[in-house]
Amino acid sequence: MDTRHLEAFLGAVDAGSVTRAASVLQVTQPTVTNRIKALERSLGLTLLERLPDGVRPTSAGRSILEQAREIVRLSGRVRRIADASLAPQGKIRVGASESLINHRLLPLIEYLLLRYPDMDVSLRLSTPQEALAMLRNGQLDCVFMIGSGAPREDLDHCDLCPEPFALVAGRRRNPVRPDAEETVSSILVTADLDVRHCGSLLTEVESTLRARRTLKLDSITAVKRMAESGLGVGLLPEVTVAEDIAAGRLRRVVDWRPATPTCTQALWRRDDGGHPVLDAVLKAASDVVGAG
Structure with a gap:
């Protein structure tokens, strides 16, 4: 079964329209239509009901939605694992505070530029509050900040080095x-x-x-x-x-040492785990910043 056919079907269901699905998938509308028809032929089922203003899944379409999403998700994960064996390439947007850019991250950026020439690293100076907001809304892919403890449940993190x-x-x-x-x-x-x-x-x-x-x-x-x-x-x-x-x-100041431990941390969205470029940046951060 071609996962592109499943992606076309899911795209049409989620967008409520074949035309809008084509825009999201960045293919033509006839391509989406042909992929959905090919899926329907292979299954012997009618998956979408055509309406004057769009489409909606039939009862048969609804019955396979969960499994179709799981197949597409696993297929994407397999592709990422396969891609990880190659040199990562693509853009990654990183946010960090002033102190970390000046004192921790410059060797990391140099390392990434030399080791991964096809990686486009964009570094943005941000306060922790700004960086976390941009990470959550998708404007940043990774954030470096000084923190204590774990972030909220929607984010993953790793402690790189003590930062008293x-x-x-x-x-x-x-x-x-x-x-x-x-x-x-x-x-x-x-x-x-x-x-x-x-x-x-x-x-x-x-x-x-x-x-x-x-x-x-x-x-x-x-x-x-x-x-x-x-x-x-x-x-x-x-x-x-x-x-x-x-x-x-x-x-x-005399006789003061912090009792609260703080670390330089890397944070990323939990759903983004397994992305080759992000994984390469996190591995490099552990090797370069963590060793510093």
């Missing part, structure tokens, strides 16, 4: 009493910190420092500069401030 946060401030103002308790007016965080996935971390910091307010900024650089100027304490991924701490521009 650091609390940083400007140079000490009291060199005589370096252990003196600091008065913190503000906690400065970036849009990289998605409170829905790292909320317990922010709660922990607010409780520890008893700051009067939390300011959310769009830029990591802005958070670092404000912390350096003494306008607050910055809560940032540790990887983004390592050089600043080494150079003496920033310092860690």
Whole structure:
């Protein structure tokens, strides 16, 4: 049985029209009609009832709908498995936050471009909130973000590497009493910190420092500069401030280490598992980012 015939039948049922099915399947209307007729001949059944404004399945058509969908689904999976033995090619759209693009993903992108020349990788700078919304509505295929725990049930994820946060401030103002308790007016965080996935971390910091307010900024650089100027304490991924701490521009806030574990995570739609390009990107991310 030719699965293209089943796809034409299912397309017409789902669209309610042979013409609309042809548009979705990107073939001509006569092609869809001929495939449906060929399926009906092979089964000896009339599967569609022709109406003035479209089509609908007959009782016989309805009786095979579930099995037809399963055959098409399994056929597509077999094709993807077969394609996986070849070098993956095609476009993949990736979203990530500022900190991960600058400090984690550049080696991954270089690796993909060199290893898979036929892969078209589109990288979009997004906040975690924006990236997750675009992932769910199909505008992105994969998202990298810093998170804690598993995402919601419609997404799959893998933890690539630990990504701890650091609390940083400007140079000490009291060199005589370096252990003196600091008065913190503000906690400065970036849009990289998605409170829905790292909320317990922010709660922990607010409780520890008893700051009067939390300011959310769009830029990591802005958070670092404000912390350096003494306008607050910055809560940032540790990887983004390592050089600043080494150079003496920033310092860690005394005696604070995060109790909430956070990781760099890759997330994708659960229904997209088994796609060769996505699988190649996830495997590369595990090898390159996970090893970093």
